[in-house]
Amino acid sequence: MSKTVAQTRALVEKSLRRRRLAELRFQAYGIAAVSIGVLFVILLFGSIIAKGAPAFRQAYVTLDVFIDPAVLYPDGIVNPELLATADYVALVRGSLKQRFMDVEGRTATRQLVELVSGSAVQELQALVQANPKRIGTHQKLTFLADDKVDQYLKGNITRSTPEADRSLSDQQLDWVDALRAAKAVELRFNKAFFTHGDSREPEQAGVWGAVVGSLYTLGVTLLLSFPVAVATAIYLEEFARRNRWTDLIEVNINNLAAVPSIVYGLLGLAMFLNFFGMPRSAPLVGGLVLALLTLPTIIIASRAALKAVPPSIREAAMGMGASPIQTVLHHVLPLAMPGMLTGTIIGMARALGETAPLLMIGMVAFIVDVPGSLSSPATVLPVQVFLWADSPERAFVERTSGAILVLLAFLVLMNATAVILRNRFERRW
Amino acid sequence: MTEIAKTTVPPVPPECKTTGVVTVPEPLITARGVNVFYGDKRALNDVSIDIANNQVLAMIGPSGCGKSTFLRCFNRMNDTIDGARVTGSLQLEGQDIYEKRQDVVQLRARIGMVFQKPNPFPKSIYDNVAYGPRIHGLAADRIELDEIVQTSLKRAGLWEEVKDRLAAPGTSLSGGQQQRLCIARTIAVNPEVILMDEPCSALDPIATARIEDLIDELRASYAIIIVTHSMQQAARVSQRTAYFHLGDLIEVGETDRIFTNPRHKLTEDYITGRFG
Numbered sequence: 001m002s003k004t005v006a007q008t009r010a011l012v013e014k015s016l017r018r019r020r021l022a023e024l025r026f027q028a029y030g031i032a033a034v035s036i037g038v039l040f041v042i043l044l045f046g047s048i049i050a051k052g053a054p055a056f057r058q059a060y061v062t063l064d065v066f067i068d069p070a071v072l073y074p075d076g077i078v079n080p081e082l083l084a085t086a087d088y089v090a091l092v093r094g095s096l097k098q099r100f101m102d103v104e105g106r107t108a109t110r111q112l113v114e115l116v117s118g119s120a121v122q123e124l125q126a127l128v129q130a131n132p133k134r135i136g137t138h139q140k141l142t143f144l145a146d147d148k149v150d151q152y153l154k155g156n157i158t159r160s161t162p163e164a165d166r167s168l169s170d171q172q173l174d175w176v177d178a179l180r181a182a183k184a185v186e187l188r189f190n191k192a193f194f195t196h197g198d199s200r201e202p203e204q205a206g207v208w209g210a211v212v213g214s215l216y217t218l219g220v221t222l223l224l225s226f227p228v229a230v231a232t233a234i235y236l237e238e239f240a241r242r243n244r245w246t247d248l249i250e251v252n253i254n255n256l257a258a259v260p261s262i263v264y265g266l267l268g269l270a271m272f273l274n275f276f277g278m279p280r281s282a283p284l285v286g287g288l289v290l291a292l293l294t295l296p297t298i299i300i301a302s303r304a305a306l307k308a309v310p311p312s313i314r315e316a317a318m319g320m321g322a323s324p325i326q327t328v329l330h331h332v333l334p335l336a337m338p339g340m341l342t343g344t345i346i347g348m349a350r351a352l353g354e355t356a357p358l359l360m361i362g363m364v365a366f367i368v369d370v371p372g373s374l375s376s377p378a379t380v381l382p383v384q385v386f387l388w389a390d391s392p393e394r395a396f397v398e399r400t401s402g403a404i405l406v407l408l409a410f411l412v413l414m415n416a417t418a419v420i421l422r423n424r425f426e427r428r429w
Numbered sequence: 430m431t432e433i434a435k436t437t438v439p440p441v442p443p444e445c446k447t448t449g450v451v452t453v454p455e456p457l458i459t460a461r462g463v464n465v466f467y468g469d470k471r472a473l474n475d476v477s478i479d480i481a482n483n484q485v486l487a488m489i490g491p492s493g494c495g496k497s498t499f500l501r502c503f504n505r506m507n508d509t510i511d512g513a514r515v516t517g518s519l520q521l522e523g524q525d526i527y528e529k530r531q532d533v534v535q536l537r538a539r540i541g542m543v544f545q546k547p548n549p550f551p552k553s554i555y556d557n558v559a560y561g562p563r564i565h566g567l568a569a570d571r572i573e574l575d576e577i578v579q580t581s582l583k584r585a586g587l588w589e590e591v592k593d594r595l596a597a598p599g600t601s602l603s604g605g606q607q608q609r610l611c612i613a614r615t616i617a618v619n620p621e622v623i624l625m626d627e628p629c630s631a632l633d634p635i636a637t638a639r640i641e642d643l644i645d646e647l648r649a650s651y652a653i654i655i656v657t658h659s660m661q662q663a664a665r666v667s668q669r670t671a672y673f674h675l676g677d678l679i680e681v682g683e684t685d686r687i688f689t690n691p692r693h694k695l696t697e698d699y700i701t702g703r704f705g
Contacts, residue, residue: 241511242511312544312546312548313548313550313551314509315506315509315544315548316544316548316549316550316611317550317560318506318509318537319504319506319537319541319542319544319615320537320538320541320560320561320564320614320615320618321534321535321536321537321538321561321564321565321618322534322560322564323534326564330560330564331550334551335551
């Protein structure tokens with residue numbers, strides 16, 4: 001039975017209320033989902049920043065050091081060769097004792113000297129050897145304080161804990177308080193974090209070695225994976241004939257993109273290290289392994305980008321008498337470039353954070369020196385975070401989060417560069 | 430104009446069932462017994478026809494009759510389609526187009542094509558027209574290239590409208606202007622033949638009229654083959670008309686005669702609108 005217009009209208013009115021409610025519910029779900037996501041992002045970043053921000057400040061001790069020639073040349077003979085092995089600790093000891101004259105006995109003196117970082121010795125040595133004219137003068141020098149002093153100043157070591165459970169004794173805490181009152185110890189910007197490599201001493205540990213290692217490794221990865229992946233995608237998409245072999249290749253590439261990354265590490269271990277005998281722990285090998293990892297991602301994204309270029313462009317180019325290679329290089333590739341770069345960003349971001357495959361090829365070693373070349377041993381930022389997270393010292397807790405922040409900054413920088421590049425290639429139809 | 434060797438004109442096969450005269454006195458292109466297969470499906474059956482220079486040939490017929498397929502045989506654009514196979518003989522000035530040694534790139538510089546939907550490159554107007562001369566090395570320096578671009582745009586009737594904005598993207602023009610740009614870039618490489626696959630079907634009547642005038646002007650320098658759905662357009666623009674039906678070339682002849690006095694029944698049915 002067909003309805004009258006009025007009846008139909010009445011029915012539609014009735015259903016409207018139900019539909020509006022459904023619409024509102026759907027909106028509420030969406031907002032709730034987004035809010036939960038945003039909340040977790042805020043929590044994550046908030047906790048990382050809260051934990052990591054203290055790592056960017058470090059305690060430094062300023063001391064009046066008398067560069068005593070009697071200590072450097074014990075026999076009185078001025079011999080520059082002795083400068084390399086002189087007892088610089090004595091100079092530090094002397095300076096501290098000048099401030100705290102009542103410190104007696106070996107144990108107490110040792111505890112006093114412990115307040116200054118072991119790096120002070122190397123710094124003094126470098127200073128004196130560079131400028132022997134300073135021997136015999138008083139110098140006001142700033143050294144890294146020991147990491148326990150640093151933690152005390154940041155409030156992680158407090159007097160409320162019983163002395164037996166603390167790393168600093170009451171006496172040491174008094175000394176630090178005295179130094180702080182005299183403005184001889186203070187928290188400053190932690191330059192050492194950004195210029196030093198790894199170290200057993202937390203106050204001397206920095207991310208620079210890992211940053212350089214990451215840069216070299218990712219550089220190798222990009223240089224190897226981008227051209228090969230783009231060329232593969234172009235060949236498979238534009239030139240290869242559609243038959244069973246190309247189908248097989250396509251299925252395999254898609255599968256490789258989902259293979260767990262540690263398998264690539266095993267491949268790298270077996271092939272690059274054992275068979276080819278490449279240097280262990282080197283950015284070159286790390287880059288090779290990561291390139292293999294990233295290839296499938298970039299290939300898949302590039303093929304999709306190439307498929308998206310309308311065939312009318314290719315026809316126009318070929319109709320003009322462009323050869324197939326010219327058609328691809330002059331017309332198709334520039335149009336597909338934004339999609340290819342997006343795939344590369346995704347691939348590189350994944351490679352930056354990969355730890356497991358690099359552990360397999362030995363990049364888990366404790367590397368102190370900043371890598372000088374592609375074949376010197378190195379470590380990467382995620383591995384550095386992993387190593388520091390395992391260390392017992394209190395000061396490494398904040399440094400782990402600090403390293404994570406550096407890693408995230410690295411990632412943001414990489415993405416920003418790629419997005420800028422992609423926008424420059426973007427064309428309007 | 431290059432010499433056309435009269436002795437190499439192949440004869441029309443005896444089994445050719447086309448009504449009307451397929452040959453012309455001094456043909457530029459000769460097609461003899463051309464078949465096109467897409468896989469197992471036969472799209473074109475034994476087509477034989479001559480193309481004359483300085484003349485417009487219109488190919489008309491209902492959808493799916495094979496006229497676009499035949500058009501794409503001339504510049505070997507069917508090579509780009511997987512599974513397409515062309516048999517028979519096609520000769521441009523006595524040279525076999527489908528010979529193994531024939532360089533496709535060179536062929537397409539001699540036979541240009543304008544497509545149904547205007548497809549300028551996403552580059553500037555200047556670069557669109559300059560692309561062909563650049564890759565074929567037709568200009569020795571920038572000044573010559575500028576000249577070629579200007580001449581081509583003038584001949585396509587686009588110069589006055591774009592001379593102040595040659596750096597603007599080709600896609601920023603209107604539909605009719607884009608199609609004229611495509612024509613300009615086709616004539617920039619100085620072809621001998623221009624193929625047009627329904628060039629005006631995506632354009633409004635005014636733009637269509639301008640392009641039809643342009644085709645009339647270009648006729649003086651090139652041989653033009655145009656595929657069209659519009660019989661009125663074929664009547665306005667061409668001197669010879671060929672009617673296709675389900676892959677067969679049914680009738681060829683002078684345009685005036687075809688439209689006033691068609692000899693084959695199928696042709697008559699199509700023209701009078703009984704189907705198509």
